[in-house]
Amino acid sequence: MILTRRRALVGGLAAGAGGLLAGCDAVQGTDIGRKLLLSGEPATQALQRALIDRTALAPEFSADQRSPIFRANGTRNPNTPTYNASLAQNFADWRIRIDGLVARPVDLSLADLRAMPARTQITRHDCVEGWSAIGKWSGPRLGPILERAGLQQRARYIVFHCADRFGTRPYYESIDLVDAFHPQTILAWVLNDRVLSVPNGAPVRLRVERQLGYKHAKYIERIEAVPSLAGIGGGKGGYWEDVADYEWYAGI
Numbered sequence: 001m002i003l004t005r006r007r008a009l010v011g012g013l014a015a016g017a018g019g020l021l022a023g024c025d026a027v028q029g030t031d032i033g034r035k036l037l038l039s040g041e042p043a044t045q046a047l048q049r050a051l052i053d054r055t056a057l058a059p060e061f062s063a064d065q066r067s068p069i070f071r072a073n074g075t076r077n078p079n080t081p082t083y084n085a086s087l088a089q090n091f092a093d094w095r096i097r098i099d100g101l102v103a104r105p106v107d108l109s110l111a112d113l114r115a116m117p118a119r120t121q122i123t124r125h126d127c128v129e130g131w132s133a134i135g136k137w138s139g140p141r142l143g144p145i146l147e148r149a150g151l152q153q154r155a156r157y158i159v160f161h162c163a164d165r166f167g168t169r170p171y172y173e174s175i176d177l178v179d180a181f182h183p184q185t186i187l188a189w190v191l192n193d194r195v196l197s198v199p200n201g202a203p204v205r206l207r208v209e210r211q212l213g214y215k216h217a218k219y220i221e222r223i224e225a226v227p228s229l230a231g232i233g234g235g236k237g238g239y240w241e242d243v244a245d246y247e248w249y250a251g252i
């Protein structure tokens, strides 16, 4: 299943289109919002077009096109007492808590993640700071994990809480359900056939291939399903969105 009709309709996209029709400005800053606003098409047709656009795959590359080094950016080591203790035991005690609007909250260990069917993809990472790198990523798809936890109808966004802090602010990011259920959205624990390194986000980081680098949360310790982004961090859906007004929807 890529994205069921029900998910699409209850998801952020439909919420956005509904908001648009209601004259709400929630989607005006997003690509979809702009496309819908500028299209002049009947809303259902425009919505369908936007959805097809959003579910398209990001380009994938061949092994020989990979960058020799996948550079690290932002936090290169969370370096908190808890993270260091966990690293010292190879993340044997690491858990990713899946909670919020789910019927069955769960703590996933690395062993749990590694036992799940994985998707492998060679994609290009684009950072707003003006560099790109092509890498081979593997890990389970996020969508089925959310389904298994019993994602509730009221959920609109998926928030990723990270182990690193910028001062007192934890790094976090969020995506809507269209991206959460996108086939290339994975919880990556392997980069270029090796267990993910600390600089690249060990033990688990998000790959959300249709968006810019800052959306790809590293050092994930909690995944929360929410009805709204208000009240999370500074309320704009991500660390950089809060502190530097980066776009919440960073489509590429």
Ligand SMILES: Nc1nc2c(c(=O)[nH]1)N[C@H]1C(S)=C(S)[C@@H](COP(=O)(O)O)O[C@H]1N2
Residues within 6 Å of the ligand: 070, 071, 072, 073, 074, 075, 126, 127, 128, 162, 163, 164, 171, 172, 199, 200, 201, 213, 214, 215, 216, 217, 218, 219
């Ligand atoms: N937890 C966390 N995730 C993060 C960041 C960060 O500082 N902390 N930086 C982001 C940015 S701006 C980019 S470009 C990518 C960099 O991923 P890399 O270090 O594997 O190159 O991670 C993103 N995810």
Ligand SMILES: [Mo]
Residues within 6 Å of the ligand: 073, 126, 127, 128, 129, 213, 214
């Ligand atoms: Mo970035």
